[in-house]
């Protein structure tokens with residue numbers, strides 16, 4: 001699940017209330033399911049329990065909706081580790097990938113974000129090569145081939161999107177360097 | 179064992195830099211995909227490695243021999259005898275039949291007519307298009323033309339095969355047929371293949387991928403382990 005990390009990513013820019021976090025989450029990841037307030041507070045509670053975020057601000061006693069949270073150093077480390085971890089290139093991971101890309105652009109510098117993307121892309125390519133080889137195996141059955149095609153098509157879609165994102169990030173880099 | 183080694187290859191077209199110091203070592207028998215966005219220098223690298231273009235700087239070494247310093251005539255001989263090139267559109271001669279097209283490189287190299295025709299028919303057969311031997315390119319589909327073009331490239335049994343977007347003009351299933359034939363034959367003959375493509379599905383046929391970006395090898399992130407599970 002990427003929600004805890006997305007919330008931490010949003011907190012990386014400074015303390016926020018649960019309400020702001022929900023709004024920011026839904027704005028950044030418009031295609032993900034809207035986050036329920038209950039889930040935001042439950043997640044913040046767990047993150048606080050694990051020492052990844054900590055309540056900040058004066059009105060702590062006024063109930064969860066009045067409490068703002070801030071990211072701890074431990075939280076920042078956990079977030080960086082998550083961003084640097086390559087997702088297993090299976091189909092249907094796009095939403096986790098999308099969350100990672102959005103968050104990495106939020107909390108890291110562009111060259112770091114780019115390096116995450118390149119690494120992820122390499123993992124996707126490796127899986128795509130495996131499936132292509134599987135398909136070429138003379139013993140492969142029709143259903144093997146069709147299943148491999150399915151995986152390849154989805155990996156290819158992810159790869160195209162990763163490539164486009166890499167190019168966009170590179171353009172961004174050039175703008176900044178100017 | 180290294181068969182073809184590009185070392186720090188630099189190439190520009192006028193003031194437009196296309197390659198800014200590319201090093202790429204091809205091992206005998208391997209299939210390497212060169213990928214990257216449009217304009218990153220893929221075709222220029224292929225042309226330099228195939229001895230079609232001369233690098234402005236850097237070295238090109240084929241079997242321990244510098245080839246970038248050879249004369250145009252010597253490089254042209256190398257291209258005819260050791261190398262094979264396949265482009266997006268197969269450049270078959272439209273007036274000739276498939277068999278005549280495939281026999282052509284052998285005839286030009288001095289092989290007798292009968293032997294050249296026999297070899298041509300055998301290559302068309304290996305690529306699954308034996309029944310097209312007496313048809314002209316205009317009577318064939320794009321995929322059939324490309325398989326004939328591949329037969330024509332392979333008939334001289336090149337040691338290194340250079341392919342620039344070989345399936346770029348084909349639909350994915352037809353492209354798959356061309357590529358799977360190409361890969362199978364390359365494995366049988368231990369042919370080294372440099373496969374230029376911007377298509378990840380095509381790159382999936384290669385043993386490894388070299389990504390170019392702005393005329394340089396993008397070396398970050400290759401050979402990573404997938405964490406997680």
Ligand SMILES: Nc1ncnc2c1ncn2[C@@H]1O[C@H](COP(=O)(O)OP(=O)(O)OP(=O)(O)O)[C@@H](O)[C@H]1O
Pocket residue numbers: 191194195196214215216217218219220221222223376
């Ligand atoms: N004949 C030429 N004259 C001038 N500039 C050229 C020529 N051929 C290529 N270039 C330039 O050199 C750079 C690299 O081109 P190249 O054709 O090698 O790229 P590519 O990666 O093969 O692109 P594509 O995927 O579009 O085929 C580009 O900036 C291109 O504009």
Ligand SMILES: [Mg+2]
Pocket residue numbers: 220221222342
């Ligand atoms: Mg090109």
